[in-house]
Amino acid sequence: MRRCMGEESVWRPVNPALERISVVANERLAEGVGLVTLHAPRAAAGVLPGQFVHVRISRGTDFILRRPFSVHRVSGERIEILYQVLGVGTRALAEKVAGEEMDLVGPLGSGWRVCEGTARALLVAGGLGVAPLGMLAEELAGRGVAITVAIGAPREERVLARNLFERVARRVEIATDDGSCGLRGPVTGVCERLLSDGSFDIVYTCGPELMQRKVATRAAAVDIPCQVSLERLMACGIGACLSCVVRTVDGMKRACVDGPVFDAQQVLWDPTETPPEH
Amino acid sequence: MRRCMGEESVWRPVNPALERISVVANERLAEGVGLVTLHAPRAAAGVLPGQFVHVRISRGTDFILRRPFSVHRVSGERIEILYQVLGVGTRALAEKVAGEEMDLVGPLGSGWRVCEGTARALLVAGGLGVAPLGMLAEELAGRGVAITVAIGAPREERVLARNLFERVARRVEIATDDGSCGLRGPVTGVCERLLSDGSFDIVYTCGPELMQRKVATRAAAVDIPCQVSLERLMACGIGACLSCVVRTVDGMKRACVDGPVFDAQQVLWDPTETPPEH
Amino acid sequence: MTVKLGGLELRNPVLTASGTFASGREFADFVELERLGAVVTKGVSLDPWDGNASPRVAETASGMLNSIGLQNPGVDAFCENDLAWLADVDVPVIVNVSGHSVAGYVGVIERLERETGVAGYEVNISCPNVDAGGMAFGTECSAAAEVTRACRVATTRLLVVKLTPNVTDIVQIARAVEAEGADALSLINTVLGMAVDVETFRPKLSRVVGGISGPAIKPIALRMVWQVSNAVSVPVIGMGGIMSADDAVEFMLVGATAVAVGTANFIDPTVTMRIVDGLAEFCHARGIERVSDLTGAMKA
């Protein structure tokens, strides 16, 4: 393994706070997928790529916990969240209209680490995994890093944030399960080819855990550092409840404060998941 | 006691149903008091004066029970509800905007009984007690009954539905606690004077229970039948849960199906309340 | 959609929870009673009971408290009014039985044995005020066993015993009741709770404490149905906070043979019909042939 392990990231996080926010716009992108733009000046000013915000969607007691969402993009005093409707919380989020108020706790978590000298980065996203990679791509491009992006999705309609990536990346490759856009097949295949073709300083990946694990395995095989972003059920989001633990070579870590971004080699993948074929 | 006891009312109720409704308008009338207009064609077509609807204000589980509200007025396919903000449910109701959907169970309850031959009626309302009397006044006026109305309120701002009553009643008397409108003092004083001055076939009253009890006592003293409308905490609203019981000379009755309107003499008033001075 | 409770075959596993559905008449405008698995009636005692003073209900987060106190007109009036009305409805009737003493329970059953149109009994051994040393019958194995034994002698009809969740170990009680010949177990009854009005400093219920029902108690109910159905071989009727077909499925997955819907009837009087339809759809969408295949199908 070469660069950027254990080294300091070029970015420094700010302290989190409780912030009142309001909905600026809430747009349906595809069946069950939306993009909500929030007026959240404090978070917008301080959030780093890969960090998340913990949003209180409902003020009632019908569901009481906050919901964690990566910040997909920042523009001015606004943050954008790309979300998938899964259950009661995201359904309620999808129903929010402009003007409605909520609050968030954030910015939270470690975010992606970028080291001095990074010149070529590969971003691999599966499904909603594009969410935390959007801001990363923009920030990396701003620093002059050459970016290649591989996006996987079930079908064309679900290829998200394509415009954003095409704007800032040198190359965008797409894979869909049904072949309706780009290559047919899993994005891990594309990733493998890119890794063997090109040379990268770092791989950043987010998506289903099994996919991330496969990407990490491929990166390790060609000796390139890889950062993954892990999702866990989170109650507090600030390190207090221990609901979000991740087994690592350094012991139990909390996804909300020690992650969600981890160096792939640190992670002891869940033994109950099927291991990736090599 | 003379007329209209035990006799059949001129009105016949329809069966209740679960009905989807939507908010047409929601207007603030005074501090903590509002009037919401609902599109509820089935209830509007069938509801009788004094009946109520059981509204599911929230679909979440933050508060789960329906809230009972008298139908204040009907116009076309719409019903109007006059409400006072007291707790979580009425606060949520006050926040509803045009277009929002809810559902109701209704029309429910017995409603005011009006007998053939009723010519002169006295309506006595305390505070929000005007709510179930609005529709009654309009319907009685439509039948050519001469109506006198006495309204009590804490202060002028809280004298509700005055226009409605002035439109249909022969005479409207007002009493406020602070004298900012009409007479200073309780509406029961006005009621007593009206009962001794004029002659009525029936007294209909709604308001705080102690006030209704006093009105009933005054009516009994001059031997005029009196109907009261009692409020109870209601879970089901349809007679199944026994949460809304009222002690009567005929045993335990359910306010939701046997009432909310009762002949005053039937009611065994709550012994823990201070009895009215005579 | 059929399920078996002891010797009784039910059209489907959706029952009404006692005390939340009266005897069905009040729901006739909202529910096709014939489409229910069974109607479980409100609690009936030998003599009329007045119930408790008002207020008898209070709302809590995702639930409600009640202290109705088993108000009922007594078993004779019940036969005259409720059973007579139900005679014209093609649905199994399970009568919920209350008592202040063992003799009280047995007396109700003996009176009802003279009536047709009763498919079985649900013996409520979780009323808070009975004469067994101030303790409810349902919180002590020996008392629970005694009531069950006496009721079992009194009838060959379906005998369901309804358990209280307010115990350290519901499995012990369940086993004791099963050993005395109960054909099925119902659980859970309400959870003891209270609430206070911070404006008036008064308890929200006139009797101070009452029983919590509704979605708030669902996780407790599921846990107990799971524990009990793993420990006994008689069928379990699961209840506590069921609001939807998904909730009913949850109860069946942890081991319930049938479910009962309580507080939800107050919120949506048509809810039992939605659950009957929803269960069928749930199974259909997943290729599950018999709804009874859901019972105990949780992958632990």
Added chain:
Amino acid sequence: MTVKLGGLELRNPVLTASGTFASGREFADFVELERLGAVVTKGVSLDPWDGNASPRVAETASGMLNSIGLQNPGVDAFCENDLAWLADVDVPVIVNVSGHSVAGYVGVIERLERETGVAGYEVNISCPNVDAGGMAFGTECSAAAEVTRACRVATTRLLVVKLTPNVTDIVQIARAVEAEGADALSLINTVLGMAVDVETFRPKLSRVVGGISGPAIKPIALRMVWQVSNAVSVPVIGMGGIMSADDAVEFMLVGATAVAVGTANFIDPTVTMRIVDGLAEFCHARGIERVSDLTGAMKA
């Protein structure tokens, strides 16, 4: 706003509930720790515990389930990291103590007796897996008494014992614990529950059952605080679903001397400050001079 817990005078009655506030450090961005009545730390055991497999939490109606399993780095690491950090904060620290055995509890206390900066202990006798015959210490009077006795011998500092609600009669346990010299009682710990995912047929917690916390359990907690505070003479720390100052008032009215805020910290990390301020306002608006006048002030 001061209240007394045994020999300890607290600035105000608002504490943090163990396991929901870590040792306070994670809340430093949101809370002025010095404005709390006390910090009650997460549970600490003699040796490091790994806790349970994921998923460890699930949401339920007005509440949540957790099966964290008392993951902690052991008492030595706790002293080095947490206590050292807390040494600079002017707030009483009550350490929540876990154990698999009586010796385990005592061992933690003995180790902590060597440290300054510990105002007292909250002994958690309601962890579901201990070696007392598979039963939690908190569900049997004799076991509860035994742990209390041993801990009492080990310290003269404030000794609080934390009770479980999963019992038939919490008053018995409370009395047994009081008799062995506990200075105060904390209640309630979480209520045992479970939840199932109807899509996957799997339990939502990897350990199947877990503890329910949050507003859903408030009526249960209030009832138990009321029962216990009427039966013992030591002060009671009330908890279970407190989300607001009004909720805290409710607990004090039924008899709590102090309150602890748990799950609400996850929903609003600043909630304890809102409650401290809200309690003061509540009393001020009603001309109540001392917040302690609220304790037991319910008009029954």
